[in-house]
Amino acid sequence: MKKVEAIIKPFRMDEVKTALSAVAVQGMTVTEVRGFGRQKGHKEVYRGAEYVVELVPKIKIEVVVPDQAVPRVVETIAKAAKTGKIGDGKIFVIPVDEAVRIRTGEKGEGAL
Amino acid sequence: MIAQTDNENSINGAESLDDIGRFLKSGEAWLRRRHEKGLSGVEFCRERTDFVDRVLQRLLKRSFALLREEESAPGISLLAMGGYGREELSPYSDVDLLILHPPGKVRHLESLLQAILNPLWDFGLIVGHTVQTPRESLRAAQKDLDLFFSFLDARWIAGDKGIYLLWRGEFEKSMGGKEAEMILEIRKRGETRHGRHGDSVFVLEPDIKEGKGGLRDHHSAFWAARLRRRIQAAEDLPDSGLLSPKEWQNYSRALNFLWRVRNQLHYHYGKREDRLSFDDQEAIASSLGYRGEDPLLATESFLKDYFRQALQVHRLSWIVLDKCLEDETGKAKRRATEAPPEIAPGFSLLHGRLTLTDPGLFGRNPLHLWKAFEIIHAHGVELDPELEEKIAEGANQINDRFRTAPESVAAFVSLFERRGKLTRTLEAMHETGFLSRFLMEFERVHCQVQYDRYHIYPVDVHSLYCVREIEDLERVSPADGSVLREVFREIRDPGILKLAALFHDLGKGEGSPHAVEGEKIAAVVGKRLALSVPRVDDLCFLVREHLNFVEIAHRRDLNDENLIFRFARSVGTGERLKMLYLLCAADLRAVGPSSWNAWKDALMRELFLKTLHLLEKGEGMGKEIQDRTVQIQAEVMELLRGQIPAPKITACLVSIPSRHYAVYDAREIGRQILMVEKLQEQTVALDGEEKPEEGCEEVTVAAPDETGLFSKISGVLTANHLNILSAEISTWESGVAVDTFRVQNLIDEPLFDARRWNKVQKDLERVLRGEVSVGSLVESMTSPLFQKFPPSRRETRIRVDNEASDFYTVVEVHTHDRPGLLYRVTQKIFELGLSIAMARISTKVDQVVDVFYVQDLSGGKIEDPEFIEKIGKDLKEDLEKIPIPK
Numbered sequence: 001m002k003k004v005e006a007i008i009k010p011f012r013m014d015e016v017k018t019a020l021s022a023v024a025v026q027g028m029t030v031t032e033v034r035g036f037g038r039q040k041g042h043k044e045v046y047r048g049a050e051y052v053v054e055l056v057p058k059i060k061i062e063v064v065v066p067d068q069a070v071p072r073v074v075e076t077i078a079k080a081a082k083t084g085k086i087g088d089g090k091i092f093v094i095p096v097d098e099a100v101r102i103r104t105g106e107k108g109e110g111a112l
Numbered sequence: 113m114i115a116q117t118d119n120e121n122s123i124n125g126a127e128s129l130d131d132i133g134r135f136l137k138s139g140e141a142w143l144r145r146r147h148e149k150g151l152s153g154v155e156f157c158r159e160r161t162d163f164v165d166r167v168l169q170r171l172l173k174r175s176f177a178l179l180r181e182e183e184s185a186p187g188i189s190l191l192a193m194g195g196y197g198r199e200e201l202s203p204y205s206d207v208d209l210l211i212l213h214p215p216g217k218v219r220h221l222e223s224l225l226q227a228i229l230n231p232l233w234d235f236g237l238i239v240g241h242t243v244q245t246p247r248e249s250l251r252a253a254q255k256d257l258d259l260f261f262s263f264l265d266a267r268w269i270a271g272d273k274g275i276y277l278l279w280r281g282e283f284e285k286s287m288g289g290k291e292a293e294m295i296l297e298i299r300k301r302g303e304t305r306h307g308r309h310g311d312s313v314f315v316l317e318p319d320i321k322e323g324k325g326g327l328r329d330h331h332s333a334f335w336a337a338r339l340r341r342r343i344q345a346a347e348d349l350p351d352s353g354l355l356s357p358k359e360w361q362n363y364s365r366a367l368n369f370l371w372r373v374r375n376q377l378h379y380h381y382g383k384r385e386d387r388l389s390f391d392d393q394e395a396i397a398s399s400l401g402y403r404g405e406d407p408l409l410a411t412e413s414f415l416k417d418y419f420r421q422a423l424q425v426h427r428l429s430w431i432v433l434d435k436c437l438e439d440e441t442g443k444a445k446r447r448a449t450e451a452p453p454e455i456a457p458g459f460s461l462l463h464g465r466l467t468l469t470d471p472g473l474f475g476r477n478p479l480h481l482w483k484a485f486e487i488i489h490a491h492g493v494e495l496d497p498e499l500e501e502k503i504a505e506g507a508n509q510i511n512d513r514f515r516t517a518p519e520s521v522a523a524f525v526s527l528f529e530r531r532g533k534l535t536r537t538l539e540a541m542h543e544t545g546f547l548s549r550f551l552m553e554f555e556r557v558h559c560q561v562q563y564d565r566y567h568i569y570p571v572d573v574h575s576l577y578c579v580r581e582i583e584d585l586e587r588v589s590p591a592d593g594s595v596l597r598e599v600f601r602e603i604r605d606p607g608i609l610k611l612a613a614l615f616h617d618l619g620k621g622e623g624s625p626h627a628v629e630g631e632k633i634a635a636v637v638g639k640r641l642a643l644s645v646p647r648v649d650d651l652c653f654l655v656r657e658h659l660n661f662v663e664i665a666h667r668r669d670l671n672d673e674n675l676i677f678r679f680a681r682s683v684g685t686g687e688r689l690k691m692l693y694l695l696c697a698a699d700l701r702a703v704g705p706s707s708w709n710a711w712k713d714a715l716m717r718e719l720f721l722k723t724l725h726l727l728e729k730g731e732g733m734g735k736e737i738q739d740r741t742v743q744i745q746a747e748v749m750e751l752l753r754g755q756i757p758a759p760k761i762t763a764c765l766v767s768i769p770s771r772h773y774a775v776y777d778a779r780e781i782g783r784q785i786l787m788v789e790k791l792q793e794q795t796v797a798l799d800g801e802e803k804p805e806e807g808c809e810e811v812t813v814a815a816p817d818e819t820g821l822f823s824k825i826s827g828v829l830t831a832n833h834l835n836i837l838s839a840e841i842s843t844w845e846s847g848v849a850v851d852t853f854r855v856q857n858l859i860d861e862p863l864f865d866a867r868r869w870n871k872v873q874k875d876l877e878r879v880l881r882g883e884v885s886v887g888s889l890v891e892s893m894t895s896p897l898f899q900k901f902p903p904s905r906r907e908t909r910i911r912v913d914n915e916a917s918d919f920y921t922v923v924e925v926h927t928h929d930r931p932g933l934l935y936r937v938t939q940k941i942f943e944l945g946l947s948i949a950m951a952r953i954s955t956k957v958d959q960v961v962d963v964f965y966v967q968d969l970s971g972g973k974i975e976d977p978e979f980i981e982k983i984g985k986d987l988k989e990d991l992e993k994i995p996i997p998k
């Protein structure tokens with residue numbers, strides 16, 4: 001099992017969600033996050049006062065999938081999240097040792 | 113020790129344990145069936161209490177028999193305490209017992225206790241018990257307040273009733289003189305308890321016992337009344353004068369509801385559980401008979417009922433509690449001054465609470481009700497319970513004449529316009545029922561819940577909180593760096609904004625999108641409140657658009673200029689935008705503690721500022737431009753009718769940037785659309801026209817957009833002996849670039865002669881297909897033409913401006929004109945990795961001012977100062993290398 005963690009632009013969230021459902025991803029965790037990468041923050045000015053936005057709003061999507069599904073899921077996210085511009089985000093793949101469905105106690109891939 | 117085996121059942125004629133157990137089990141099963149059929153909460157708890165009482169009575173009798181004791185051994189008495197004492201047993205409530213026994217050694221006491229308690233445990237009851245002499249227990253209650261309060265609930269079940277009565281007499285004596293202290297303690301504990309449970313009736317997962325408006329509030333009121341008025345049971349509340357018969361009716365109905373829910377909760381979990389956890393609310397609602405096609409709606413309606421009843425319990429129980437406290441202060445009041453000074457005719461302040469000195473005031477003229485609210489608005493005082501009742505009575509008399517009376521309307525609206533304690537005033541109006549009588553539209557959202565994790569408060573409470581958020585902005589502290597305060601200071605009509613805050617969600621619960629419903633309601637209410645037409649328009653606009661703003665901010669690409677442009681147009685003015693932004697921020701902040709965060713803040717501020725900049729610059733925003741756009745679109749539809757299917761024309765028209773409509777007329781746009789249509793078969797489409805009155809030719813090029821396109825086209829034009837005087841480039845949303853060039857022909861052969869025109873077309877195709885490089889075309893141009901240019905040595909200046917636009921970095925090139933200049937400039941811009949979205953190329957005699965709106969390849973402005981410097985330097989160096997005609 002692997003966890004696929006994607007940091008994407010907020011307005012691509014619906015596309016990514018739809019695309020993931022289309023490749024039968026059952027569930028996901030979505031978090032509003034802020035941060036910066038190569039797309040540095042920016043400065044906004046209002047009536048002379050500066051508002052520095054150092055951390056850019058992003059969405060983090062996390063899904064845990066069986067190993068063989070990883071390439072498909074990563075590709076799906078990358079395709080749906082892409083606008084071709086800086087700040088499109090990143091995808092990380094992280095090994096997962098165990099999964100437990102709390103209600104039933106099922107373990108491993110059966111719990112996904 | 114008594115062994116509990118069946119063969120001992122007959123000993124001394126004692127009853128069989130099995131029989132008692134069966135009695136309890138069948139009683140419980142019977143109760144459960146009746147609960148499922150809708151048995152009232154109060155009746156259930158009473159009957160269950162009665163079953164347990166009878167079990168205990170039989171157990172006591174049995175144990176006496178086993179021990180060969182007299183039936184009622186002197187001095188032994190079984191008392192029910194706590195909830196059991198109050199006859200409030202839910203399916204899995206604790207059964208708390210106090211077993212009194214005489215002092216000194218009691219024969220068989222140990223065995224007796226076991227004979228009673230062990231079977232109870234075996235029957236599955238959760239038993240808590242204390243075994244004490246009357247004196248011991250009374251002493252313990254002096255030290256332990258929990259114990260003290262539970263003694264207030266004590267009830268005799270079985271055994272020696274005499275000892276119980278003695279004990280009770282002693283206990284009541286021990287209360288003497290401590291009532292005020294104890295009631296204060298109850299109140300204090302209540303406040304702490306509420307604090308632990310979110311300090312609101314409206315929480316996501318209400319605790320039906322400990323939460324605000326929970327059963328513990330009722331117990332507190334009961335204890336206070338028991339201490340102060342020595343009532344014996346909750347039913348005595350109306351007779352004690354603490355609640356009116358009508359209030360009692362509401363109160364007992366509310367309690368009944370809470371108990372029924374609690375009983376269901378216990379059954380649902382199979383144990384004592386008093387919290388309505390979010391995940392199970394739907395199931396609980398359904399078992400309580402809230403069913404329907406849409407389970408979510410059913411759950412919402414259950415929660416609405418729950419909150420209404422909990423509100424009743426909270427309100428009435430605290431009235432009882434406060435009245436019990438005031439019994440004391442009331443005495444003090446009479447001793448001190450006779451009449452506190454009036455602060456307005458008919459009103460005075462007493463202990464910080466507003467009281468009515470003229471009880472007939474509202475009766476004589478209900479419009480005096482406004483006076484009470486004006487005082488709260490000015491001074492933020494609380495209402496005294498009596499005045500609260502008077503207002504509630506007065507509210508019931510409100511009719512249409514009152515609602516539309518000029519005095520009413522003016523008084524209500526001015527609360528919003530003047531600075532004061534608006535939220536506090538609205539709360540007082542709401543709590544007394546005045547608000548929903550005066551604004552009937554408000555009644556519908558009273559306790560209206562949205563069943564999701566996000567909306568914590570029902571709509572009515574949320575609306576008041578939203579007003580509070582706006583009001584908070586009014587308390588300006590200059591050092592506070594929030595842009596919201598700054599914006600608030602600039603708006604001209606805060607009254608409308610506050611009204612919008614109160615009304616923004618009134619359309620909820622109607623099914624259709626609530627902003628649309630809400631707009632209709634706002635229009636009706638605005639009119640009834642005699643607001644001017646522009647103000648009603650603003651109000652409707654705010655209610656209608658409040659969802660849209662948030663949706664765009666959080667879900668759309670804020671770097672999409674056309675999106676912002678369209679949004680700016682739909683908003684229309686900076687004033688409206690500011691109010692909308694403030695309303696949306698207040699709305700989110702009022703949803704719940706976690707709904708507003710830096711994430712949402714950043715996106716909403718970005719949308720606000722970008723839209724505001726567009727509106728303040730005013731380009732293409734005016735009404736004339738909008739009318740012109742609509743006009744042109746209609747004309748184009750007409751022009752192209754029959755040539756291209758209508759849906760295709762529409763798709764094109766929508767894809768054209770708004771600015772484009774300001775530059776071209778319908779005929780030109782029509783021709784451009786025809787060119788774009790041709791791109792399905794060819795690489796590039798070309799169109800040309802003579803402009804004899806301007807002494808030049810116009811060339812229009814349509815091609816799929818790509819980086820460097822502009823540079824390639826200008827290169828080809830240069831190579832074909834055309835000097836570019838000006839250019840308009842625009843990129844349509846469909847991904848096509850449509851560029852128009854005004855050119856000066858540098859050779860004698862007319863541009864539109866077939867041979868020459870075809871060559872331009874061929875060159876463009878070859879360059880765009882990548883068959884030949886534009887650079888080689890330009891270099892191969894042998895030009896004897898420089899002579900045509902007057903010698904000049906103007907200095908080349910490059911200005912890079914990041915302030916002018918939220919979407920582009922603007923590069924201005926000031927230099928003297930030379931053939932091939934535009935190609936060189938645009939080629940360099942391309943080499944620097946920038947893409948040109950718009951350009952204004954203009955030439956005045958020999959002076960060129962070229963303005964390029966560029967983005968980096970990421971589609972954003974260039975923020976890196978070093979890179980900005982490099983752009984200026986590289987462009988300048990490169991331009992200075994172009995030969996200057998002598």
